[in-house]
Amino acid sequence: xxxxxxxxxxxxxxxxxxxxxxxxxxxxxxxxxxxxxxxxxxxxxxxxxxxxxxxxxxxxxxxxxxxxxxxxxxxxxxxxxxxxxxxxxxxxxxxxxxxxxxxxxxxxxxxxxxxxxxxxxxxxxxxxxxxxxxxxxxxxxxxxxxxxxxxxxxxxxxxxxxxxxxxxxxxxxxxxxxxxxxxxxxxxxxxxxxxxxxxxxxxxxxxxxxxxxxxxxxxxxxxxxxxxxxxxxxxxxxxxxxxxxxxxxxxxxxxxxxxxxxxxxxxx
Amino acid sequence: xxxxxxxxxxxxxxxxxxxxxxxxxxxxxxxxxxxxxxxxxxxxxxxxxxxxxxxxxxxxxxxxxxxxxxxxxxxxxxxxxxxxxxxxxxxxxxxxxxxxxxxxxxxxxxxxxxxxxxxxxxxxxxxxxxxxxxxxxxxxxxxxxxxxxxxxxxxxxxxxxxxxxxxxxxxxxxxxxxxxxxxxxxxxxxxxxxxxxxxxxxxxxxxxxxxxxxxxxxxxxxxxxxxxxxxxxxxxxxxxxxxxxxxxxxxxxxxxxxxxxxxxxxxxxxxxxxxxxxxxxxxxxxxxxxxxxxxxxxxxxxxx
Ligand SMILES: Nc1ncnc2c1ncn2[C@@H]1O[C@H](COP(=O)(O)OP(=O)(O)OP(=O)(O)O)[C@@H](O)[C@H]1O
Ligand SMILES: [Mg+2]
Numbered sequence: 001x002x003x004x005x006x007x008x009x010x011x012x013x014x015x016x017x018x019x020x021x022x023x024x025x026x027x028x029x030x031x032x033x034x035x036x037x038x039x040x041x042x043x044x045x046x047x048x049x050x051x052x053x054x055x056x057x058x059x060x061x062x063x064x065x066x067x068x069x070x071x072x073x074x075x076x077x078x079x080x081x082x083x084x085x086x087x088x089x090x091x092x093x094x095x096x097x098x099x100x101x102x103x104x105x106x107x108x109x110x111x112x113x114x115x116x117x118x119x120x121x122x123x124x125x126x127x128x129x130x131x132x133x134x135x136x137x138x139x140x141x142x143x144x145x146x147x148x149x150x151x152x153x154x155x156x157x158x159x160x161x162x163x164x165x166x167x168x169x170x171x172x173x174x175x176x177x178x179x180x181x182x183x184x185x186x187x188x189x190x191x192x193x194x195x196x197x198x199x200x201x202x203x204x205x206x207x208x209x210x211x212x213x214x215x216x217x218x219x220x221x222x223x224x225x226x227x228x229x230x231x232x233x234x235x236x237x238x239x240x241x242x243x244x245x246x247x248x249x250x251x252x253x254x255x256x257x258x259x260x261x262x263x264x265x266x267x268x
Numbered sequence: 269x270x271x272x273x274x275x276x277x278x279x280x281x282x283x284x285x286x287x288x289x290x291x292x293x294x295x296x297x298x299x300x301x302x303x304x305x306x307x308x309x310x311x312x313x314x315x316x317x318x319x320x321x322x323x324x325x326x327x328x329x330x331x332x333x334x335x336x337x338x339x340x341x342x343x344x345x346x347x348x349x350x351x352x353x354x355x356x357x358x359x360x361x362x363x364x365x366x367x368x369x370x371x372x373x374x375x376x377x378x379x380x381x382x383x384x385x386x387x388x389x390x391x392x393x394x395x396x397x398x399x400x401x402x403x404x405x406x407x408x409x410x411x412x413x414x415x416x417x418x419x420x421x422x423x424x425x426x427x428x429x430x431x432x433x434x435x436x437x438x439x440x441x442x443x444x445x446x447x448x449x450x451x452x453x454x455x456x457x458x459x460x461x462x463x464x465x466x467x468x469x470x471x472x473x474x475x476x477x478x479x480x481x482x483x484x485x486x487x488x489x490x491x492x493x494x495x496x497x498x499x500x501x502x503x504x505x506x507x508x509x510x511x512x513x514x515x516x517x518x519x520x521x522x523x524x525x526x527x528x529x530x531x532x533x534x535x536x537x538x539x540x541x542x543x544x545x546x547x548x549x550x551x552x553x554x555x556x557x558x559x560x561x562x563x564x565x566x567x568x569x570x571x572x
Contacts, residue, residue, distance in 0.1 A: 098451075
């Protein structure tokens with residue numbers, strides 16, 4: 001793409017507790033209005049990449065030790081997690097992280113606080129979120145902790161939408177959900193992307209669905225981007241098919257993949 | 269058994285219990301927002317009361333002294349957030365707890381360095397006359413007498429608790445606090461500014477310490493022993509749980525009532541004097557045997 005990316009991760013390295021190296025050379029661009037998926041096995045560094053952008057890394061005693069991250073052309077290294085949300089970048093955490101003792105609606109409300117908006121406009125946003133996530137409308141008075149996994153994923157995404165973000169960092173939305181629900185979640189992602197103009201960086205182990213909805217895909221392994229390309233091409237590419245999507249058709253879980261030979265790396 | 273007397277003791281206990289609730293709420297707020305038990309709360313209470321007394325002793329008008337002390341406690345809360353909480357935000361809870369221990373000794377030194385370590389009397393100008401709560405049926409022996417001071421103190425503490433409860437139930441800050449208490453990381457992810465919540469909570473705790481310190485100080489004088497006033501808050505949170513404001517309220521009432529009743533009805537059975545130092549803890553332990561999670565101790569919400 002030719003336009004300036006909205007998010008540009010430039011060759012970053014991340015250390016936890018000053019010594020544990022989690023990322024060594026990750027570069028990712030997300031353009032405005034794009035869905036980019038970040039694929040990789042357990043421990044490859046997907047969550048770390050998202051947290052580097054949302055600045056939640058600090059809460060885990062992690063730091064970006066090399067490279068830089070730019071959002072809308074500006075370096076974010078001096079911003080806090082609060083600043084990032086304020087600027088329109090919200091992470092939806094892996095494992096959903098719903099406020100269990102708050103109701104669904106209270107969960108959504110917490111997402112709106114960053115805007116300091118008046119009650120009327122918050123009400124409107126609530127309605128909008130319930131329109132997008134019909135399933136949780138009837139659960140609004142229920143405690144978040146008692147919702148099903150799929151509902152919780154929707155609450156987490158709805159909560160993020162209440163901040164009216166430009167970019168959502170969606171970390172493993174499919175985790176622990178039935179295939180049908182995963183499709184449903186990704187359909188909503190598509191709607192939010194197409195109708196509301198939200199850009200997405202989606203981290204996933206489920207390469208099939210993630211590449212189906214994304215325009216660009218990155219494959220990360222042991223803290224390094226090893227493959228980047230057009231989502232369509234990636235899902236058609238023999239090596240990716242074979243190693244990540246189970247070649248013959250029955251799905252081999254990403255979790256089982258330990259080694260693979262990069263027969264024809266697109267570009268790195 | 270003399271029922272009128274029993275009720276009188278019970279009411280007296282409930283009234284003093286409201287104060288315990290207030291102190292316990294101070295612990296609960298800080299625990300909810302940062303997961304740490306505030307070891308320094310007793311000293312904060314002493315500092316507030318001592319500052320107020322020392323000002324009035326220097327001929328500062330009562331309300332001016334109150335306003336100044338209030339401001340000092342609020343600013344202190346903000347400073348504690350800046351210098352203690354924020355730098356330690358991502359450290360272990362043990363470091364944070366040890367920091368409140370350090371803070372305790374620092375504030376103790378500060379209080380006695382700036383002011384002194386003498387014993388001061390506080391007079392809030394609230395009369396200590398007995399009043400008849402019920403005097404309609406004296407012929408039936410149903411007259412119940414409580415001290416006016418106890419009533420007034422309970423009223424002030426009760427109003428403060430009511431205000432805090434409303435604030436933390438209905439405002440954005442209150443909802444943010446509950447969110448932070450549920451899930452730190454998620455709260456940060458939606459952009460709730462932890463540092464602002466902490467500053468508010470520490471400032472509010474400072475104000476609680478001021479109110480409780482004055483009411484308590486009037487009763488027992490302001491000196492170093494005032495720091496042990498918070499020991500009355502501990503059995504309350506054992507019963508009510510560290511995360512529940514309603515728990516702190518009910519827990520305070522239970523401990524207050526049990527303490528006074530124990531003094532009158534139990535003490536003679538088990539050797540008399542000094543029961544007040546440990547009876548409240550015994551009550552709490554007995555209570556925990558029946559309800560290990562406390563009254564409103566947050567149930568773990570878990571789906572299977
Ligand atoms: N808080 C932490 N402290 C130290 N090391 C960490 C921490 N969090 C992650 N790591 C390490 O960083 C590496 C990348 O982890 P990360 O969580 O980013 O992987 P992931 O791709 O999200 O994995 P998963 O699919 O299991 O979520 C792993 O080796 C992990 O052990
Ligand atoms: Mg992860």
